[in-house]
Amino acid sequence: MAGATRGTTSVEIGGYRLIALLGAGGMGRVQLARSASGRPVAVKTVHAHLAAEPEFRERFRRETAAARAVTGPYTAAVLDADPDAEQPWLVTEFCAGPVLTAAVAAHGALSAADLAALGASLAEALAAVHAAGLVHRDLKPSNVVVTRDGPKVLDFGIAKSATDDSLTATDEAIGSPGFIAPEQLARAADDARPGPPADVFALGALLALAATGRAPFGADGAARVLYRTLHEPPDLDGLPDPALHAFLTRCLTRAPEDRPTVGEVLEWCGARTRGGPWWEQGAVAELIRRHEDDVARLLRQGRGEAGDGPDASAPEASVPDASAPDTDTSSTSGSGSGPTGTTAPAPDTAPHADGVPPTNAPHPTAPPPTEAPPTTPLPPPEDGRPTRRRLLLWGGGALAAAAGTTGVVVAARDGGREGGARDGSRERRQGAVARGRVLWSRDVGDLRSGSGLLRRGDDLYLLGTSSLTCVEARSNTVRWVYSEEQLQSADRHRDTVYVLQDDLFEPELHALDAATGRKVWTSPHPRLNPKRRITTPTGLDADSSALEGNQGQFLLAGDVVCLLTYAPYDTMWARRGAWGRHWRAYGYDARTREPLWFHEGAAAGVIGVDQAGGRIAVAASANPGSPSADDYARRDPLVVLRAADGKVERTVRGGARYPRAHPGAKGTACYMSRTAIRAVDLATGRVRWTRRVESASAVTALPVRGMVVAATSEGLSGYAAASSGGPRWTRADVDQLTAADGSLLTADGLVFVSGPEPGTTGEAGWGLHALDARTGRTVWAVRSDAIASVEAASATPDIVHLYADETVVAITPPDRP
CATH class of the missing domain: 2.40.128.630 (Lipocalin)
Structure with missing residues (x-):
C-alpha cells in the first residue's frame, strides 16, 4: 500500500501513526492517529474502488487543496493530504465535544440571545468556507460539534464536492432531509450548482431546531420531509422572539435570492448576542468535559498496537454520547439521518444511508508498553482516569461519534504547521541561543495530570493515584515510596x-x-x-x-x-x-x-x-x-x-x-477568562486593568519582571503590569506549558514554553524554550522529545522537570553544572 508503512507494533500513513479505527462510511475509513510531533489527528482513507477512478482523484485533489485554505475559529481544518497515494488519504484537525443536538438537549431550549450567539458562530464558519471557494451543502446537526471554544463546523465541502459529479447520478441530491435547500433537490431540472444561499437555508433550519426542539420541515420520513421542503412553509411555532421568527422565515424561503447573505446573517446575529456563551455554562460545559475525558482515555489506550492498517480490522473506539463528521460522501436525498425529535431517531442511534451503524463497540484495553526499569525501581502508579490536560494543550477537546459513522477531527492552534513542512525547513535568524541539557530521565508509570510533579527544596515528589515517590531532584535517587x-x-x-x-x-x-x-x-x-x-x-x-x-x-x-x-x-x-x-x-x-x-x-x-x-x-x-x-x-x-x-x-x-x-x-494577581485577562490589586480586590483577548487559555499567576504573560489564540504575549496592560511582545511560534495550578510555567523571571529549534521555522515541538518575560526572546533552549505531550511540569531556577508519556525528564539551564 503506497504511503503506508508497518513497524513491529504500529502502522503509519504519511508519517501518521494509526491508533484505532473510529468508523467507516461511503467514502472510506476514519482512524485515530498521532502525528510525528505526538498530536492526535484523524486520518481518513478512501475506499479502493473510489481511488481507482481518475476523475475522483482529480476532484479530491482540487477540493482538498481548496479546503486547506479554510481558516477560522469555528471551522475544523484539513491539515494534510495525499490524493496521489495508492490509497488517497487526508488528515483533519481534532474537534471538541458533543453534536449540536446533544448540547442543546443538555442545556435546554436556547434563548434569543443564545440562538444569536450560535447563529453568529455558524455564519462566521460558513463565511470562511465560502471565502475558500467552497459551499458546504450538508450543514446539519451531526456536522456541528460544540466545543469549549464554541461550535465547530466539520466536513466543509471536501467529501461533498469530491463526489458532486463523479460519484452521484444527475438525479441525486447531496444533503440531508430537513436541512437540504430546495435548489439542491431541484438540481436534476436545473444543472446549476447550489451556491452559498443553500448553506444559509441549512443554517436557518439548524437555528429553528435549536430553538424549538423540532425540525422546521418535520422528522417523519425522508419523503414527507422533502415534500414539505419544496411545497410547505417551515414550522416556526414556539420561537422565543418575533424578530427571530421573521429572520428565520427569510433564511428558509424557497427562493435563494430572497435569503440573507452569510454576511447579513453574521451582522444580524452578532448584534443580538448577550452575556457569556451558553456552551461554557452548566450541563453543556460538563458534557464537553466528559468528551474530553473519553478522548484522553482513548489516546492512552492507543499506546499499544495500532491495528492492522487502514483496510484491516482495527478495533473500533467507543466514546459515549459522542458525535463526529460523517465519513460517508454519497449521502443523497434518501439519507436516513434526521434531526432529533420525538418521532425521529436520536443522532447517536440513527442508521446511516450506507448501512453502517454508529461506532459504539467497546474499545479494547491496550496492552501496557514495555518499560525499561529505572536505576531505583519505582512502583508504577495506576491512574485509571484519563489525562485531559494534554488534550487541552493541543487546543482540542473531545471525540465525536456521528449519526451514522464516526470520525475524529483534531483542533490545534498551529494546524497549518501540523500539515505543512514536516521536512524541517529552516529560516535562519540572527543571534545564537544558549543550549540547556537533559540532566536525567526516568520511567515512572502514570502520574497525575497537572499535579504529578511537586518540587520542594532538594526533593521532587512524583504523585500517582496509588503512590507518592520522593526523588532527589538533581541526582535522580529515590528516597522513599508511600503506597x-x-x-x-x-x-x-x-x-x-x-x-x-x-x-x-x-x-x-x-x-x-x-x-x-x-x-x-x-x-x-x-x-x-x-x-x-x-x-x-x-x-x-x-x-x-x-x-x-x-x-x-x-x-x-x-x-x-x-x-x-x-x-x-x-x-x-x-x-x-x-x-x-x-x-x-x-x-x-x-x-x-x-x-x-x-x-x-x-x-x-x-x-x-x-x-x-x-x-x-x-x-x-x-x-x-x-x-x-x-x-x-x-x-x-x-x-x-x-x-x-x-x-x-x-x-x-x-x-x-x-x-x-x-x-x-499584597501585590497584583493575574486572572483570565476566555475573552479577557485582568490585573487585580490583591489588597483592595479592585481590577487595575482589563485587556480583551481572543481565546485566552493560561496566564502567569503573578507578574513576572513587571510583565503579565498570557497564552491566547494569537500565541504568547507579554503585557506591561504597571501600566494599563499595554502589549509589549508576542510570540506566535511557541506553545504554552502550565504548572499544577493551571498558570503558565515560570521561574526566575523566565517563562517556559515549547517551540521549534531556535533560528528555524521547523517542528513546533522541537524542545523547551526559556523566554525572558520582559522581551519574549529565547534565553536558552534544549531539545526534548517529551515536549510535545507534557502532562505535568515543575520549574525552579536550577531545574525544569517535565512529565510526558510515563517519563520524567530533568532539564538544567546552560550555566548549571
Whole structure:
C-alpha cells in the first residue's frame, strides 16, 4: 500500500501513526492517529474502488487543496493530504465535544440571545468556507460539534464536492432531509450548482431546531420531509422572539435570492448576542468535559498496537454520547439521518444511508508498553482516569461519534504547521541561543495530570493515584515510596509531607515523615466536627446535609494545615447529587498535628482557596458554570478565615472570582477568562486593568519582571503590569506549558514554553524554550522529545522537570553544572 508503512507494533500513513479505527462510511475509513510531533489527528482513507477512478482523484485533489485554505475559529481544518497515494488519504484537525443536538438537549431550549450567539458562530464558519471557494451543502446537526471554544463546523465541502459529479447520478441530491435547500433537490431540472444561499437555508433550519426542539420541515420520513421542503412553509411555532421568527422565515424561503447573505446573517446575529456563551455554562460545559475525558482515555489506550492498517480490522473506539463528521460522501436525498425529535431517531442511534451503524463497540484495553526499569525501581502508579490536560494543550477537546459513522477531527492552534513542512525547513535568524541539557530521565508509570510533579527544596515528589515517590531532584535517587490508593495531592511543610487521599465517603489527610515517608498521622474529623459525633462512621444513617463532602483540598498557612471538604456543585447534575452538603474547613497545627478548629460554610462547593497574611480565603459557589466564563462566580462570596482560630474575619460579597484578593494579601494577581485577562490589586480586590483577548487559555499567576504573560489564540504575549496592560511582545511560534495550578510555567523571571529549534521555522515541538518575560526572546533552549505531550511540569531556577508519556525528564539551564 503506497504511503503506508508497518513497524513491529504500529502502522503509519504519511508519517501518521494509526491508533484505532473510529468508523467507516461511503467514502472510506476514519482512524485515530498521532502525528510525528505526538498530536492526535484523524486520518481518513478512501475506499479502493473510489481511488481507482481518475476523475475522483482529480476532484479530491482540487477540493482538498481548496479546503486547506479554510481558516477560522469555528471551522475544523484539513491539515494534510495525499490524493496521489495508492490509497488517497487526508488528515483533519481534532474537534471538541458533543453534536449540536446533544448540547442543546443538555442545556435546554436556547434563548434569543443564545440562538444569536450560535447563529453568529455558524455564519462566521460558513463565511470562511465560502471565502475558500467552497459551499458546504450538508450543514446539519451531526456536522456541528460544540466545543469549549464554541461550535465547530466539520466536513466543509471536501467529501461533498469530491463526489458532486463523479460519484452521484444527475438525479441525486447531496444533503440531508430537513436541512437540504430546495435548489439542491431541484438540481436534476436545473444543472446549476447550489451556491452559498443553500448553506444559509441549512443554517436557518439548524437555528429553528435549536430553538424549538423540532425540525422546521418535520422528522417523519425522508419523503414527507422533502415534500414539505419544496411545497410547505417551515414550522416556526414556539420561537422565543418575533424578530427571530421573521429572520428565520427569510433564511428558509424557497427562493435563494430572497435569503440573507452569510454576511447579513453574521451582522444580524452578532448584534443580538448577550452575556457569556451558553456552551461554557452548566450541563453543556460538563458534557464537553466528559468528551474530553473519553478522548484522553482513548489516546492512552492507543499506546499499544495500532491495528492492522487502514483496510484491516482495527478495533473500533467507543466514546459515549459522542458525535463526529460523517465519513460517508454519497449521502443523497434518501439519507436516513434526521434531526432529533420525538418521532425521529436520536443522532447517536440513527442508521446511516450506507448501512453502517454508529461506532459504539467497546474499545479494547491496550496492552501496557514495555518499560525499561529505572536505576531505583519505582512502583508504577495506576491512574485509571484519563489525562485531559494534554488534550487541552493541543487546543482540542473531545471525540465525536456521528449519526451514522464516526470520525475524529483534531483542533490545534498551529494546524497549518501540523500539515505543512514536516521536512524541517529552516529560516535562519540572527543571534545564537544558549543550549540547556537533559540532566536525567526516568520511567515512572502514570502520574497525575497537572499535579504529578511537586518540587520542594532538594526533593521532587512524583504523585500517582496509588503512590507518592520522593526523588532527589538533581541526582535522580529515590528516597522513599508511600503506597496508598486514591491519592489526590501532596505538599510539604518543614519535616512533614501531607498527602490528600480520596476515601469512599470523605477525603483524608495523611502526614508523612519527610525523611522516611512513614505515615505518622491521619486527620481526625469527628474530634472537630460536632455533627459527625451523632452520625455513624460511614454516615449512611445520617441526614444528607450532615454528610461530609467527598471532594477535598488542603493548603498550608504558616504553621496551620487547613483541610477543606465539600461536594461538587459545578454542574446541574452534580448540584442535584450534592444533597445540600456544606463545605467545611478543619485546621491542624502543622508542628504538633493537633486539631485546632472547625468551620462549616454554606451549601456549596469550593472553587478556589488562598492563604496570605495569616488568613485563609475560601471561594465557594453553588452555581454551576465554567471558570472560563466572564460571569463565573460573579455573585458568589469569598469567606476569609483567620488561620489561627478559624473565625470568619470577613465575607467579601462577589469575591469568589478573585480568591487571592483578601485582607492580608499584597501585590497584583493575574486572572483570565476566555475573552479577557485582568490585573487585580490583591489588597483592595479592585481590577487595575482589563485587556480583551481572543481565546485566552493560561496566564502567569503573578507578574513576572513587571510583565503579565498570557497564552491566547494569537500565541504568547507579554503585557506591561504597571501600566494599563499595554502589549509589549508576542510570540506566535511557541506553545504554552502550565504548572499544577493551571498558570503558565515560570521561574526566575523566565517563562517556559515549547517551540521549534531556535533560528528555524521547523517542528513546533522541537524542545523547551526559556523566554525572558520582559522581551519574549529565547534565553536558552534544549531539545526534548517529551515536549510535545507534557502532562505535568515543575520549574525552579536550577531545574525544569517535565512529565510526558510515563517519563520524567530533568532539564538544567546552560550555566548549571
